[in-house]
Amino acid sequence: MTPVARADQRFPYLETSIESLRARMDAGRLTARTLAAACLARIEAIDRKGPRIAAVIEVNPDALAIAAERDRERRAGKVRGPLHGIPVLLKDNIATRDRMSTSAGSLALADVPPPRDAFVVAQLREAGAVILGKTNLSEWANFRSTRSSSGWSARGGLTRNPYALDRSASGSSSGSAAAVAASLAVVAVGTETDGSITSPAAKCGLVGIKPTVGLVSRDGIVPIAASQDTAGPMARSVADAAALLTVMAGHDRRDAVTRDAKIESDYTRFLVRDGLRGARIGVARGYVLGHDRVQAVFERAVAHLKALGAEVVDPVALPSRATFAEAEFEVLLHEFKAGLAAYLAEFAASAPVRNVADLIAFNERERAREMPHFGQELLVMAEARGGLDSAVYREALAKGRRVTRDEGIDKALVEHRLDALIAPTGGPAWLIDLVNGDSHAGGFTSPAAVAGYPHITVPMGEVSGLPVGLSFVGGAWSEPTLLRLAYAFEQSTRHRRAPAFARTVGFD
Numbered sequence: 001m002t003p004v005a006r007a008d009q010r011f012p013y014l015e016t017s018i019e020s021l022r023a024r025m026d027a028g029r030l031t032a033r034t035l036a037a038a039c040l041a042r043i044e045a046i047d048r049k050g051p052r053i054a055a056v057i058e059v060n061p062d063a064l065a066i067a068a069e070r071d072r073e074r075r076a077g078k079v080r081g082p083l084h085g086i087p088v089l090l091k092d093n094i095a096t097r098d099r100m101s102t103s104a105g106s107l108a109l110a111d112v113p114p115p116r117d118a119f120v121v122a123q124l125r126e127a128g129a130v131i132l133g134k135t136n137l138s139e140w141a142n143f144r145s146t147r148s149s150s151g152w153s154a155r156g157g158l159t160r161n162p163y164a165l166d167r168s169a170s171g172s173s174s175g176s177a178a179a180v181a182a183s184l185a186v187v188a189v190g191t192e193t194d195g196s197i198t199s200p201a202a203k204c205g206l207v208g209i210k211p212t213v214g215l216v217s218r219d220g221i222v223p224i225a226a227s228q229d230t231a232g233p234m235a236r237s238v239a240d241a242a243a244l245l246t247v248m249a250g251h252d253r254r255d256a257v258t259r260d261a262k263i264e265s266d267y268t269r270f271l272v273r274d275g276l277r278g279a280r281i282g283v284a285r286g287y288v289l290g291h292d293r294v295q296a297v298f299e300r301a302v303a304h305l306k307a308l309g310a311e312v313v314d315p316v317a318l319p320s321r322a323t324f325a326e327a328e329f330e331v332l333l334h335e336f337k338a339g340l341a342a343y344l345a346e347f348a349a350s351a352p353v354r355n356v357a358d359l360i361a362f363n364e365r366e367r368a369r370e371m372p373h374f375g376q377e378l379l380v381m382a383e384a385r386g387g388l389d390s391a392v393y394r395e396a397l398a399k400g401r402r403v404t405r406d407e408g409i410d411k412a413l414v415e416h417r418l419d420a421l422i423a424p425t426g427g428p429a430w431l432i433d434l435v436n437g438d439s440h441a442g443g444f445t446s447p448a449a450v451a452g453y454p455h456i457t458v459p460m461g462e463v464s465g466l467p468v469g470l471s472f473v474g475g476a477w478s479e480p481t482l483l484r485l486a487y488a489f490e491q492s493t494r495h496r497r498a499p500a501f502a503r504t505v506g507f508d
Contacts, residue, residue: 032085036067051501055179057156059133084128089188092134095220104222105139105153114347118220127247135175142172145374147437162499167429170200177204193224195445198457202425202469213452217252223339238487242267262477275484277309282316287423287444297461324403330396337382373434404451425457425469459495465505
């Protein structure tokens with residue numbers, strides 16, 4: 001029998017939903033301070049001791065005071081919003097103006113206080129959320145090396161998958177995924193450029209939402225690529241993810257891409273149990289992995305969708321990742337170089353780095369601490385690129401959008417009259433390997449990422465005790481439709497289970 005790491009499962013709020021916690025608070029049976037204190041104690045037990053999954057890079061020293069203030073407001077009859085008193089963790093590339101750092105996992109930004117909150121953080125505070133702390137991540141959101149290990153940062157160490165401690169939590173929102181899976185907080189905010197919310201969510205048995213680019217402001221978030229970057233919810237249920245998305249979405253004058261966003265006032269109203277009845281769903285067969293056990297789980301999911309009343313069109317052709325991968329890579333390199341300099345100028349003016357060239361030099365000076373396992377080849381490549389006015393960049397951006405939108409997702413949706421496309425989000429979590437780096441086997445993240453379109457992953461089942469996810473992808477601003485479909489599947493299947501912090505899997 002596989003030995004299991006010690007972890008106290010007597011936590012009174014294990015797997016508890018936002019709705020349940022709100023009901024207890026409304027009835028006076030729970031305070032925000034009690035809940036925050038319990039989560040902080042669990043972080044100490046699970047993250048720092050016990051299994052030591054290293055999901056939380058830093059706790060908020062003011063969390064209990066903030067929670068107590070939310071309790072005072074509630075007693076006075078003021079409830080700010082749906083997250084009033086709910087503990088939320090933030091990925092450590094989202095700026096907060098408090099006593100925590102915003103470092104993207106790098107020593108270069110440690111102890112550098114941003115001048116203000118990111119827009120999405122301001123939204124969360126206004127809605128009454130208690131910012132519990134920051135989560136670890138793949139350093140610089142996994143845009144540093146071609147041989148990186150997801151979940152590792154110089155500042156936070158290595159985040160481990162709570163389902164098997166020798167497996168990757170994937171990345172780059174590794175800490176956000178592992179933390180929510182382990183009930184260290186109720187929900188967390190991740191960020192994605194290509195797979196950084198949806199992949200770790202799937203591998204940690206969560207719901208992850210990568211919204212349409214522009215639904216959530218990018219203001220105050222350490223960038224990779226403006227054309228693909230977005231923050232999004234990571235939660236244990238579609239309902240919790242929808243509640244968090246409701247608060248995160250918003251028009252922001254500092255981020256022009258949000259100006260034309262089609263934002264709903266309440267995403268939880270799209271949670272319909274029979275939401276699959278009459279839906280037309282296309283199977284993106286070209287993105288179904290060549291993993292027999294994942295495919296078996298996927299085929300059962302497809303059959304379940306049919307049983308719930310969906311009309312499944314199978315197969316539906318999409319351009320392969322190979323047709324746009326090179327263009328995407330060029331866009332990321334160019335946009336990272338420009339975007340990082342702009343972010344540092346506004347949010348980290350006192351940092352020892354001003355641009356990618358400075359960052360490369362910093363990492364070389366701090367090689368022992370910053371590069372003990374892998375290098376910075378991607379940073380070197382980015383520094384060698386030109387500006388955003390270069391023909392190479394403009395042509396790559398146009399090609400990526402044409403292939404993934406006009407010739408890809410949009411074409412498939414219109415041609416087959418589809419509500420959404422589906423495929424496995426990816427395979428089960430791989431073994432951690434700090435020598436060779438990640439052994440990622442591919443997945444369904446890239447088409448929606450390059451197109452800037454929404455993507456929701458929900459638990460689909462398990463392979464050898466490791467979660468795998470089902471992806472729902474749609475056109476721009478189709479979050480309501482995807483939530484309806486994902487919720488109906490989730491409620492009918494209930495594949496989510498709490499992790500047991502096994503040391504390893506697959507040897508029983």
